[in-house]
Each structure stands twice: as C-alpha cells, then as structure tokens.
Amino acid sequence: xxxxxxxxxxxxxxxxxxxxxxxxxxxxxxxxxxxxxxxxxxxxxxxxxxxxxxxxxxxxxxxxxxxxxxxxxxxxxxxxxxxxxxxxxxxxxxxxxxxxxxxxxxxxxxxxxxxxxxxxxxxxxxxxxxxxxxxxxxxxxxxxxxxxxxxxxxxxxxxxxxxxxxxxxxxxxxxxxxxxxxxxxxxxxxxxxxxxxxxxxxxxxxxxxxxxxxxxxxxx
Amino acid sequence: xxxxxxxxxxxxxxxxxxxxxxxxxxxxxxxxxxxxxxxxxxxxxxxxxxxxxxxxxxxxxxxxxxxxxxxxxxxxxxxxxxxxxxxxxxxxxxxxxxxxxxxxxxxxxxxxxxxxxxxxxxxxxxxxxxxxxxxxxxxxxxxxxxxxxxxxxxxxxxxxxxxxxxxxxxxxxxxxxxxxxxxxxxxxxxxxxxxxxxxxxxxxxxxxxxxxxxxxxxxxxxxxxxxxxxxxxxxxxxxxxxxxxxxxxxxxxxxxxxxxxxxxxxxxxxxxxxxxxxxxxxxxxxxxxxxxxxxxxxxxxxxxxxxxxxxxxxxxxxxxxxxxxxxxxxxxxxxxxxxxxxxxxxxxxxxxxxxxxxxxxxxxxxxxxxxxxxxxxxxxxxxxxxxxxxxxxxxxxxxxxxxxxxxxxxxxxxxxxxxxxxxxxxxxxxxxxxxxxxxxxxxxxxxxxxxxxxxxxxxxxxxxxxxxxxxxxxxxxxxxxxxxxxxxxxxxxxxxxxxxxxxxxxxxxxxxxxxxxxxxxxxxxxxxxxxxxxxxxxxxxxxxxxxxxxxxxxxxxxxxxxxxxxxxxxxxxxxxxxxxxxxxxxxxxxxxxxxxxxxxxxxxxxxxxxxxxxxxxxxxxxxxxxxxxxxxxxxxxxxxxxxxxxxxxxxxxxxxxxxxxxxxxxxxx
Numbered sequence: 001x002x003x004x005x006x007x008x009x010x011x012x013x014x015x016x017x018x019x020x021x022x023x024x025x026x027x028x029x030x031x032x033x034x035x036x037x038x039x040x041x042x043x044x045x046x047x048x049x050x051x052x053x054x055x056x057x058x059x060x061x062x063x064x065x066x067x068x069x070x071x072x073x074x075x076x077x078x079x080x081x082x083x084x085x086x087x088x089x090x091x092x093x094x095x096x097x098x099x100x101x102x103x104x105x106x107x108x109x110x111x112x113x114x115x116x117x118x119x120x121x122x123x124x125x126x127x128x129x130x131x132x133x134x135x136x137x138x139x140x141x142x143x144x145x146x147x148x149x150x151x152x153x154x155x156x157x158x159x160x161x162x163x164x165x166x167x168x169x170x171x172x173x174x175x176x177x178x179x180x181x182x183x184x185x186x187x188x189x190x191x192x193x194x195x196x197x198x199x200x201x202x203x204x205x206x207x208x209x210x211x212x213x214x215x216x217x218x219x220x
Numbered sequence: 221x222x223x224x225x226x227x228x229x230x231x232x233x234x235x236x237x238x239x240x241x242x243x244x245x246x247x248x249x250x251x252x253x254x255x256x257x258x259x260x261x262x263x264x265x266x267x268x269x270x271x272x273x274x275x276x277x278x279x280x281x282x283x284x285x286x287x288x289x290x291x292x293x294x295x296x297x298x299x300x301x302x303x304x305x306x307x308x309x310x311x312x313x314x315x316x317x318x319x320x321x322x323x324x325x326x327x328x329x330x331x332x333x334x335x336x337x338x339x340x341x342x343x344x345x346x347x348x349x350x351x352x353x354x355x356x357x358x359x360x361x362x363x364x365x366x367x368x369x370x371x372x373x374x375x376x377x378x379x380x381x382x383x384x385x386x387x388x389x390x391x392x393x394x395x396x397x398x399x400x401x402x403x404x405x406x407x408x409x410x411x412x413x414x415x416x417x418x419x420x421x422x423x424x425x426x427x428x429x430x431x432x433x434x435x436x437x438x439x440x441x442x443x444x445x446x447x448x449x450x451x452x453x454x455x456x457x458x459x460x461x462x463x464x465x466x467x468x469x470x471x472x473x474x475x476x477x478x479x480x481x482x483x484x485x486x487x488x489x490x491x492x493x494x495x496x497x498x499x500x501x502x503x504x505x506x507x508x509x510x511x512x513x514x515x516x517x518x519x520x521x522x523x524x525x526x527x528x529x530x531x532x533x534x535x536x537x538x539x540x541x542x543x544x545x546x547x548x549x550x551x552x553x554x555x556x557x558x559x560x561x562x563x564x565x566x567x568x569x570x571x572x573x574x575x576x577x578x579x580x581x582x583x584x585x586x587x588x589x590x591x592x593x594x595x596x597x598x599x600x601x602x603x604x605x606x607x608x609x610x611x612x613x614x615x616x617x618x619x620x621x622x623x624x625x626x627x628x629x630x631x632x633x634x635x636x637x638x639x640x641x642x643x644x645x646x647x648x649x650x651x652x653x654x655x656x657x658x659x660x661x662x663x664x665x666x667x668x669x670x671x672x673x674x675x676x677x678x679x680x681x682x683x684x685x686x687x688x689x690x691x692x693x694x695x696x697x698x699x700x701x702x703x704x705x706x707x708x709x710x711x712x713x714x715x716x717x718x719x720x721x722x723x724x725x726x727x728x729x730x731x732x733x734x735x736x737x738x739x740x741x742x743x744x745x746x747x748x749x750x751x752x753x754x755x756x757x758x759x760x761x762x763x764x765x766x767x768x769x770x771x772x773x774x775x776x777x778x779x780x781x782x783x784x785x786x787x788x789x790x791x792x793x794x795x796x797x798x799x800x801x802x803x804x805x806x807x808x809x810x811x812x813x814x815x816x817x818x819x820x821x822x823x824x825x826x827x828x829x830x831x832x833x834x835x836x837x838x839x840x841x842x843x844x845x846x847x848x849x850x851x852x853x854x855x856x857x858x859x860x861x862x863x864x865x866x867x868x869x870x871x872x873x874x875x876x877x878x879x880x881x882x883x884x885x886x887x888x889x
Binding site: 107110111113114118140141142144145148193 | 379868871872875878879882883885886
C-alpha cells in the first residue's frame with residue numbers, strides 16, 4: 001500500500017529534476033519560460049501529492065499558490081515582458097551545453113551522496129525527497145551561474161525556489177505562515193527584478209548583465 | 221543567596237537604563253553613583269558572607285533567558301564568592317569616589333549609562349556556570365568598558381586606544397569561544413558541570429590552555445597581549461581606569477583559574493612552565509615600561525601588567541605543583557595568587573583614584589609638571605604613599621605579604637621531580653625579584669616626582685585638596701592595605717575556601733598561631749609576623765627621625781656667604797621624570813627597548829637651542845604586532861580585486877563555495 005504512494009512522490013520529485021535539466025540546456029528565452037511554468041506545475045503536483053499522503057490539508061494551499069503564482073502568473077508576466085523587450089532571439093550559455101549538462105549530472109550525484117549519507121536516520125520518504133530537492137536547488141544555481149541574460153537568471157532563481165518549497169513540504173510540511181512569506185518574498189523579488197530589467201534595458205539597450213560590467217569599466 | 225545576588229545585578233542593569241532616561245537631569249550623577257554604591261556594597265556584603273559560609277558547597281540557579289530550552293545557569297561557589305568580593309569592593313570604592321570625581325566629568329551622559337552595566341557584567345561573568353552565559357557577560361563587560369574608554373572620544377589618541385582595545389577584546393573572546401568549543405566537544409553540553417565531568421585529555425587540554433592564555437591573558441594584559449592595556453586603561457575616566465586595572469583584570473584571572481584549573485582536566489607538568497614564563501616576562505617588561513613612563517596613569521597601567529605577571533607566575537607555580545600532586549604547595553601558590561589579586565585591587569585602585577585627584581587638581585598627567593603635592597594635598601598624599609609602599613612590596617604592607625608567599629612557593633621548587641621545572645622556577649623567581657626591586661624604584665620615582673620636591677609647574681603649585689567623597693574612597697582602600705599586611709593570617713584563612721575550590725587543597729590554618737605569625741609550610745622553614753615588623757619599623761624609624769631632628773636639624777650650620785645655603789637653585793635642577801629613569805634606561809634600554817639619545821648641538825653662533833631627542837620602541841609591538849599588521853594590509857591589498865567582480869562571478873563564487881562544502885560533507889561521512 002505504502003510503496004506506490006512513495007514511488008509516485010519520487011516520480012514527481014524526479015520529474016522536477018528532469019525539468020531542471022531541460023531548463024539547463026534550453027537556449028531560447030520563451031521556451032525557457034514555458035519550461036519554468038512546467039517546472040512549477042510539476043512542483044504543485046508534487047506538493048499536492050504530499051498533502052494527500054501526509055494528510056496535511058494546508059499543503060493544498062501551498063500547491064495552489066505554486067500553481068497560481070509560479071505556474072501561471074509569473075510565466076505569463078515574463079512572456080509579456082520579453083515581448084515588450086523584444087528579445088526572442090537565442091540565448092548563449094557561457095559554457096558549452098555538454099559541459100553544463102555534465103556539471104549538472106555531477107551536481108545531482110553530489111546532492112544524492114551527501115543527503116543519503118548524512119540523513120541515514122531520517123524517514124526514507126523525507127530523505128530521498130530532500131536529496132532530489134537539493135539537486136533542483138543546485139541545478140537552479142547552475143542555471144543562474146551559466147546564463148548571461150537577466151531574464152534567464154530570473155528563471156534559474158525561480159526554479160531554485162521551487163526546489164526549496166519541495167524540500168520544505170517533503171519534510172512533514174512547513175507552517176503556512178512561512179510558505180506565504182516565502183511566496184511573497186519571491187513575488188517581490190520578481191517585481192524588483194522586473195523593474196530592474198526595464199531600467200537596464202532603458203539605459204543599455206540590452207538585458208545582458210555583461211553590459212553592467214562594461215559600464216563599471218571591468219574586463220570580462 | 222544567589223537569587224539575591226542576581227536581583228542586585230539586575231538592579232544594576234536597570235540603573236544603567238535609568239541613567240539613559242535621566243541623562244539630562246543635573247542629579248543624574250549623584251543618583252547613578254549613589255545607587256551603584258549601595259548596590260555594590262550589598263553585593264560585597266553578600267559575597268563576603270558567602271565566602272565565609274559556603275565552604276565546599278555551592279548555590280545554583282538558572283534563569284530562562286538566552287538560548288531557548290537552555291537558559292542561563294549561575295553558580296556561586298567559594299572561588300566565585302572570593303572574586304565577587306574583590307570586584308564589588310573595588311566597584312563600591314569607585315562609585316564612592318565617583319560621587320565626588322564625577323562632578324568634573326565634561327559629558328556625564330557618556331559615562332553614566334555604561335558604568336552600572338560594566339559593574340553588572342563583571343559580576344555576571346563570575347557567576348556564570350555555562351559557556352553561553354560566561355561569554356555573553358564577558359562580551360558585555362568588554363563592550364561596556366570599551367564605551368567607557370571612549371567617554372572622552374574627542375581626543376584622537378583615545379579613539380585609537382578604543383579601537384585597539386575592541387580588536388584585542390574580540391580576539392580574546394574568539395579564543396575563549398574556541399576554548400569552550402573544544403572543552404564541550406561534540407556532545408554540545410556547555411554547562412560547566414558537564415564540561416568538568418567530561419575531563420578532556422591529551423592535546424585538547426593543552427589546546428584549551430593555549431586558548432585560555434590567549435583569551436584571559438589578552439584581557440588581563442599578559443605579555444605579549446598587553447599592548448592595548450597601557451593605552452586603553454588611562455584613556456577612561458579615573459574611576460573607570462581603577463576598575464579596569466583593579467577589577468576587570470581580576471575577572472580575567474578568574475576566567476583563567478576557572479578554565480584551566482577546573483575545566484581543562486588534569487594538567488601536564490609543562491603547563492606550569494608556559495604560564496610561569498609568560499608571568500615572568502610580563503613582570504619584568506611591565507615594570508621596565510612603567511619606570512620609563514612619564515604619564516602617571518600610563519605608568520600605573522604598565523604597573524598593572526607587572527602585577528598581573530606576578531599573579532600568573534603564582535598560578536603557573538600552582539599548576540606545576542598540582543600536576544605533580546603536591547597539594548600543600550599548590551595551595552600555597554594559589555593562595556599567593558589570590559592574595560595578590562586582592563591586594564592589587566586595593567592598592568592599584570587607590571593609586572588610580574589618587575591619579576584622578578591629581579589630574580583634577582592640576583589638570584595634567586605628566587610627571588614633569590607635578591611636584592610638591594604633599595604640601596598642597598596632604599590628606600591625599602598619605603594614603604597614596606601607603607599604596608605606593610604596598611605596591612613596592614615593602615613590609616608591613618599587604619603587597620609584601622602576598623609576594624613573600626609567592627617566594628615561599630618558589631623555594632619549594634627543588635621538591636619538583638622534573639628538571640625543567642627545577643631550573644625554570646628559580647629562574648622565574650629571579651625575574652620576579654628583579655621585578656619587585658624595579659617596582660620599588662618605579663614607585664619611589666612616581667611618589668618622589670609627583671608629591672615631593674617643589675612644584676614643577678604653576679598648576680602644581682596652585683593645587684588644592686580634592687573633595688571628601690574621593691578622599692573617603694581613597695582612605696577606604698588604603699587602610700585595608702595596612703590591615704591586610706598586619707594580619708595576613710586572617711586574609712589567608714578567609715580565602716582558603718576559594719583555594720580549596722580551585723586546587724582541592726588548602727594552606728594550614730593560620731589564625732590560631734601565637735603572635736599573629738603566619739607559617740606557610742613549616743615553622744622550621746620560614747615564618748612572618750606583620751605586627752612585629754610593623755612595631756620594629758615604627759620604633760626604629762621614630763628613633764632615627766628623633767635623632768636626626770635632635771642632632772642634625774637643630775645644630776647650627778655655617779655656609780659660605782654667597783651660595784645661600786642650599787638656596788634657590790631653580791626648579792629645573794630637581795630630578796625630572798627622565799633623569800630619574802636614566803640609570804635604568806642605560807642598563808636595559810639600549811638592549812631591550814633599543815633606546816637612543818641624540819643630542820643636536822647648534823653650530824657656533826647659531827641662535828637655535830640645543831636639543832636632546834630620546835626614543836624607545838616596544839619590542840613586542842615591533843616584533844609581533846607590526847609584522848601582523850603589515851601582513852593584514854598585504855592580504856587586504858591582494859584580495860582587493862574581490863571587491864570589483866562581476867555579479868555573475870560573485871554568484872559563481874557562492875555556488876562553488878556551496879559545492880565545495882557539500883563535497884567536504886560527502887567525503888567526511
């Protein structure tokens with residue numbers, strides 16, 4: 001009875017990692033934002049599943065916020081933003097795609113090794129969920145580090161935050177207050193970054209963060 | 221009892237807050253110092269009762285403050301009671317003194333709120349029974365005293381002193397933090413009871429000794445961690461200087477005893493050697509600096525380093541004896557250390573009070589602008605003379621009694637089994653003897669230049685007696701200097717429970733002995749009787765004075781006609797601060813301090829005056845701190861580029877750091 005439930009939870013968490021990998025090699029902005037929406041959708045499914053197997057109805061609210069804000073509102077806003085900025089062209093990763101993918105695989109392996117070794121005494125569902133969540137966080141950071149475009153850095157940041165939510169819900173749920181405050185902080189970060197994007201664009205005619213470095217008189 | 225103590229300490233903290241509220245009121249000075257006086261007197265009385273009544277027992281309390289579920293634990297045992305008594309006696313005297321002295325404060329709002337907090341923090345350090353409470357109060361004590369050092373912050377020198385003090389204090393706390401971490405081990409129970417039950421062994425104990433020396437030593441002013449002390453202590457208002465020198469260094473001594481003797485497990489024989497060497501070096505370097513110093517408050521601060529050296533040397537002896545299971549000898553050395561800590565609180569506070577009174581009367585701290593104050597301020601000159609005699613370790617004062625005990629302990633060193641100690645202890649003994657002799661010279665110079673002779677400046681000639689509250693505080697600490705010297709047996713017996721608590725042994729009972737003699741080891745070895753010495757010295761001094769008066773002063777003398785007897789040869793012909801120190805400077809200065817004297821003679825016919833330029837270096841500063849500062853600058857220069865990276869590189873650094881830490885975690889398990 002228990003096993004299929006756990007397997008489904010693992011499948012959803014693993015699906016999140018998979019979508020992270022897809023984001024890692026996606027080099028078109030609009031496709032990247034669509035993937036971000038998919039990422040949030042898988043997250044809300046995973047959280048909803050956790051709500052069911054943990055009998056924690058408050059997690060349904062978490063899932064609903066993830067669905068409403070992260071899967072619909074933010075991606076729509078981002079799509080509209082890049083339309084207004086007129087950037088549908090290709091985005092260039094800093095390192096080659098294959099090297100980035102290899103690094104991502106290495107990170108997932110590292111996350112699994114660390115988590116499975118250090119949490120030997122925790123419940124099996126929680127520890128494997130947390131291992132996968134750590135992978136998602138690390139991959140989100142990798143996306144942020146390897147991209148130069150501010151919009152794709154935002155996408156990486158959002159996927160990182162999804163990993164945090166996954167970790168928190170996997171570990172027997174987190175208080176609703178924390179969840180709401182996290183959601184709001186993400187929203188505010190999103191707004192701030194959005195405003196900055198337009199300001200950068202206004203001033204430099206591009207959203208490449210490299211332009212900022214050139215403005216400061218730095219070499220790359 | 222401990223609840224009453226904590227309530228009084230809480231009242232001190234509230235007094236600090238109240239001082240903030242009434243900082244505009246003209247009555248604030250009187251109210252705050254008066255309140256502090258009452259509270260610290262009550263604390264002193266409680267501590268004295270506790271020291272007399274606790275014996276081997278202890279009182280414990282826990283408050284639900286601080287870290288959740290842990291709280292703060294307090295414990296009052298005989299050792300804590302002794303140090304509480306020392307601190308609160310000094311604090312009460314300083315409060316009384318400040319009732320008069322505080323009126324001269326230019327900005328009382330910068331002193332009043334911090335003064336009671338400082339007192340409360342010192343008390344809390346001694347009462348704390350877990351690492352959290354200890355470190356919190358320790359840091360509170362450092363910060364409050366730092367704020368007091370900066371009370372006169374408009375002088376650039378004071379700001380520099382404050383910054384240096386803050387740096388050294390943070391460093392010391394860091395060392396103590398690490399020390400407690402090693403003591404508690406991975407278990408993470410930071411209460412002293414749990415740490416003492418763990419009994420760390422091997423290299424952990426040695427490491428804890430090193431960290432305790434760094435942490436407590438930097439607060440006490442142990443060479444080579446003393447550099448901040450002669451700058452920061454004089455920068456504070458005089459009653460705070462007295463507290464910092466008289467009481468706060470004792471808190472550091474307490475911390476060292478608590479950590480090394482009670483928590484760090486059984487000592488190895490060489491621990492004592494390290495502490496002895498540092499104590500000996502502090503004694504000699506401190507007093508040499510004091511001998512050459514021309515600022516009275518800095519002179520007293522350097523002398524504090526010397527006395528701390530003496531105390532640590534005694535502690536080192538106690539450690540060595542304890543490592544070799546010589547309980548009676550360890551008790552003797554520990555008694556000497558605690559006795560001297562008590563004595564130093566008495567006479568150093570008196571001297572700083574005196575320096576403050578001289579400062580308000582004349583407006584200067586320079587020895588070369590004082591002189592003749594014994595005629596202008598007679599009721600100040602007498603207790604200061606007593607304190608000078610006591611700190612110079614002359615019988616029958618208390619300084620002699622405690623140093624005599626130290627030397628009695630040193631004379632027991634041939635019984636030690638290790639050859640290293642057999643050789644090192646007498647060597648340290650000669651250093652201490654040298655230090656004692658130089659200290660006598662130092663205070664002859666201090667007293668002679670400030671109080672004797674003729675005034676070297678118009679301000680000194682116009683000085684008037686200081687106020688009554690200040691004088692009461694000065695007399696109140698100077699009289700116990702004599703009493704403790706006359707009745708050392710009573711003091712030794714009073715501190716015996718504290719000695720018992722720290723080294724699990726005590727000296728033989730002294731009070732029952734005939735003629736108030738003290739016999740530390742055995743009657744056949746040595747004994748000392750303060751009363752007899754006092755009677756002998758008084759009788760012989762009176763006889764000599766009468767004889768001089770009878771045969772020399774009254775006799776008619778003839779002089780040549782035009783040299784006016786020993787007529788007016790000019791004030792500049794007296795000893796100056798530099799000239800009195802010149803022999804010592806010649807003997808030690810050129811080697812240790814690389815002292816140089818350069819005379820610049822103008823060419824014939826030029827109207828420029830001839831000049832003599834003197835310079836000396838602090839070998840510790842130039843040898844240890846200057847390279848360290850240079851290294852930090854170099855590192856800062858090299859790492860400067862990190863300030864100017866692109867956003868993505870910053871993120872990459874954070875990311876790589878995280879991955880690295882995860883890798884470490886993966887490999888570690």
